[in-house]
Amino acid sequence: MESGNHGQHHEHHHHDFSETETLGGAFFLNLTFTLIEIAGGLWTNSVAIIADALHDAGDSLALGLAWYLQKASGKERDQQFSYGYGRLSLLAALINGMVLLVGSFVIIMHVIPRFFTSQAVDATGMVGLSLLGIAFNGFAFWRNRSSQSLNAKMVNWHLLEDVLGWTIVLIGSIIMHFGDYSWLDPLMALGVTLFILWNVSKSLGRVIKIFLQSNPEDVDLLAIEEELRLLKNVEDIHDVHAWSLDGKYHVLSLHVVINHIIDSETLALLKNQIREHTRKMGIDHATIEVELSSEACLLENC
Ligand SMILES: [Zn+2]
Ligand SMILES: [Zn+2]
Incomplete structure (x- = not known):
């Protein structure tokens, strides 16, 4: 954590x-x-x-x-x-x-x-x-x-x-x-x-x-994807999963695709932006995996 x-x-x-x-x-x-x-x-x-x-x-x-x-x-x-x-x-x-x-x-x-x-x-x-x-x-x-x-x-x-x-x-x-x-x-x-x-x-x-780890009632996965896609340097968002620990504390994981290697400062900024956005949309614990568009992702639709 x-x-x-x-x-x-x-x-x-x-x-x-x-x-x-x-x-x-x-x-x-x-x-x-x-x-x-x-x-x-x-x-x-x-x-x-x-x-x-x-x-x-x-x-x-x-x-x-x-x-x-x-x-x-x-x-x-x-x-x-x-x-x-x-x-x-x-x-x-x-x-x-x-x-x-x-x-x-x-x-x-x-x-x-x-x-x-x-x-x-x-x-x-x-x-x-x-x-x-x-x-x-x-x-x-x-x-x-x-x-x-x-x-x-x-x-x-x-x-x-x-x-x-x-x-x-x-x-x-x-x-x-x-x-x-x-x-x-x-x-x-x-x-x-x-x-x-x-x-x-x-x-x-x-x-x-x-x-049963259903999507939390107050979390809109599509809205999260759409909002994060608008961020700078983001090419795609996929493999978004959310579940709730106890009905109040929500956990989320996602892949963010960037189209070229960005410097570490920009990368840290991007991750912070994602965390801020997801927090506003009800997520307490976000795990973010960054990948390049040239990579083959096996979890895209899992
Ligand atoms: Zn992926
Ligand atoms: Zn998955």
């Missing part, structure tokens, strides 16, 4: 102690609430509460894995993992997605029969639990509201979604409190579970694409 890029790489995976502490705190808070929900779901006999508990169990698992892996994924590269440990966060997302996928199917299998043989639920208990859910997620949102990082904003959106989900359960349980609408419970459970599945399939799709 080139030294200039190395600094950036380090910055990318640097996390300070306080962030680790925040993650740890959020994990234990979430886990506690998840356990309360599971107990409450069994006590009120409500599948809607259980489905929401699965949702929060997924959040807890994600937080726990992120907390556990944060130190490891920020570790410097070594001989065995020459790109570093950034991909551990992908592995965490994959595990999390699989758990939620299995959990969702288990819940759906319990929810479907409820439509045919209705079971009594403790609507008053459900009102209490959903008020607790709104208070808990609302408090987390309030605590997190001033954070500016992209990640924190994502967390905030998620918390807002959770508040919305609990509000729907609250309204449903108030209705069930006043009349025999017990079919509302499996209906809400189904809604929550389908919402979980929709999010999981989106995130799993993204993770699998990164594992």
